[in-house]
Structure formats: structure tokens, C-alpha cells
Amino acid sequence: MISKKTKYGIKALTYICANIDKSPIPTSVIAEEENISLKFLESILSTLRKGGILASKKGKKGGYYLRKDPNKIFMVDIIRLLSGPIAMVPCVSLNFYETCEDCPNEEECSTHRLMLEIRDSTLEVLRKKSLAQLTEESRGR
Amino acid sequence: MISKKTKYGIKALTYICANIDKSPIPTSVIAEEENISLKFLESILSTLRKGGILASKKGKKGGYYLRKDPNKIFMVDIIRLLSGPIAMVPCVSLNFYETCEDCPNEEECSTHRLMLEIRDSTLEVLRKKSLAQLTEESRGR
């Protein structure tokens, strides 16, 4: 399960992408449109800014906008930033690898093997999907 | 991330499958071999029994054994039992569906769309992989 943080983050980014002409967009507008708690969303957008996905403009008429072309922002990076590892188990994580204390040999661990396959199929989806693409699919129908 | 419950459950099932000739296998043996807390494993195997994957024999010389042919036990069912929904979000879950309070229209929700694709690619892996197959891949190399 992904957290609400991740879910709200994706929705917010899609909103910003869909309204890219109106940016910077204040947190309050997104919170209202997407039914997200304002303060919670503030912290999420802050994470996305620190992570290099969003940029912000302070003060009146300020808000958030995309730092890069949404065709060049991929969902893997967003999910990694908001949720942490893509892998369902640290021992198959590319970016957050950890050994298991209970496994003498990773190669022989059935969980390891299975989760490796799931990680790969998930990565396949997330690496291909850009924010621009997701936004178009969701809104443009 | 999957829980340790799920991880240990998969490892235990693989152990039982790999040692099917010696079944029923007592919890204590699996706990020792796979470095799992005995009491924790007890509760996991109990879940697997109640879920119809394992059967048990009580008393001395008792233990757990597979209820069905391991070629006919698929990883989807095991994961569902131990972790709950395969989907990363309740609104795309086949077996644990729930509406989101914040979404007026699911079809237009970007998170929904993305998680639908991930669910499908994950299901693809989990539905195809049998316990027998996973056991062979992990142990037999």
C-alpha cells in the first residue's frame, strides 16, 4: 500500500501539470480542488521541492511549479521521493539496499527471488511513464 | 514494502515444499532453519492454515504440511492471505476494493490510473508463479 502522502503527491503534481499555464499554483488551490488537508499538502509539496521535482515562488502570487519539462519527469523518481524504495523488500532495492539478517544466502531466498521479479515489473511501468503522459491519460478523456 | 510476516510466510512455505517428503514439519524446525522467531512463526503458519494453504497435524510427530499440490498453489493467494491486497491503493483492489473519499471521479484520478497499471503487472507475476516453481528456482541452483 502506498501512503496518502504519495497519493496526494501524485495528484498534486498532476494538477500542477494539467494547469501548467496558471503556475505558480498556490497550495491552497490544489488542496481545495483535490480535497487534501492544506497543512499536510504543504509538507508534501515541500518534499517535492527539496527533491528537485518542484520549484516554488514565495509571497503573494507565489506557489509551486514544475522544475522540469513534465515529459522528462518520470514516475519512478516521484515515487522514490515520496514513498522510498520501489522494492517490496530492502534486499532487492536498487536505491535503498539492505541485507537481511535472517538470510545466509540471498540467492537461495524465495522471497528475494519473487520480490525481484515484482520489482522489475513495477520498475518497467514506472520508468516509462512520464508525468506529462499520466496527466494526459487521466484528465484528457 | 511487505511485512516480515509475509516474508517469513513465503520462506516457511518454500521450506515445507522443499522438504515435502518429511512433512508434517514442526514449526520449531522451520523457525530454526530459517532464523525466524518461533512464536511469530506459529501465528503465521496458523494464518496459512486458516487460509487453506496449509494443513496441520497436532500432537507429537505433528506439524504442518501443504494442503494442495504445490503446482496448484499460486503466489497471488499466498500474498493476499499474508499481506492483504495486492493493489497499492484500495480503489484499484480486486478483492479489497474501497472508494476514496477524496476522489469525485476515479477514472480521472492519476494515482488510480498509475496504480492500476502496477497492480496488473504485479498480478501477472504472482498469478503465474506457483509455489513449486518458486521453490525449485530458489533451492535448485
Add this chain to the structure above:
DNA sequence: TGTAAATCCTATTAAATCGATAGGATTAAT
């Protein structure tokens, strides 16, 4: 130059979940 509207920062909290741990009741083989 003052005010409104925004980001930004730090801290707290209530609730839920996780990963165990504890203690014993029950059942069956020898």
C-alpha cells in the same frame, strides 16, 4: 509603506500497525 497572500519551518499528537513475546490449553504418539 502597510497589508494580504503566499511559502517555509519546527514541533506535537492521536491512532494504527508491526514484530514480537508470554503463558498456557489442548491434542496425539510412544
Add this chain to the structure above:
DNA sequence: ATTAATCCTATCGATTTAATAGGATTTACA
């Protein structure tokens, strides 16, 4: 009887989650 197993219920500490609170700072604009 004894031993070795499942089975059942309850508790617990730690961590994470999803907010909430309060305010400091920055900027547009009248």
C-alpha cells in the same frame, strides 16, 4: 504418563502515519 507438538488469547514497545498547530519569512501590490 510423558513428551512434543498445535492452538488460542492477550499484551506490549516501537515505529509510522496523517494530520494539526503556530508562527516566521517573503513578496506583490495598492
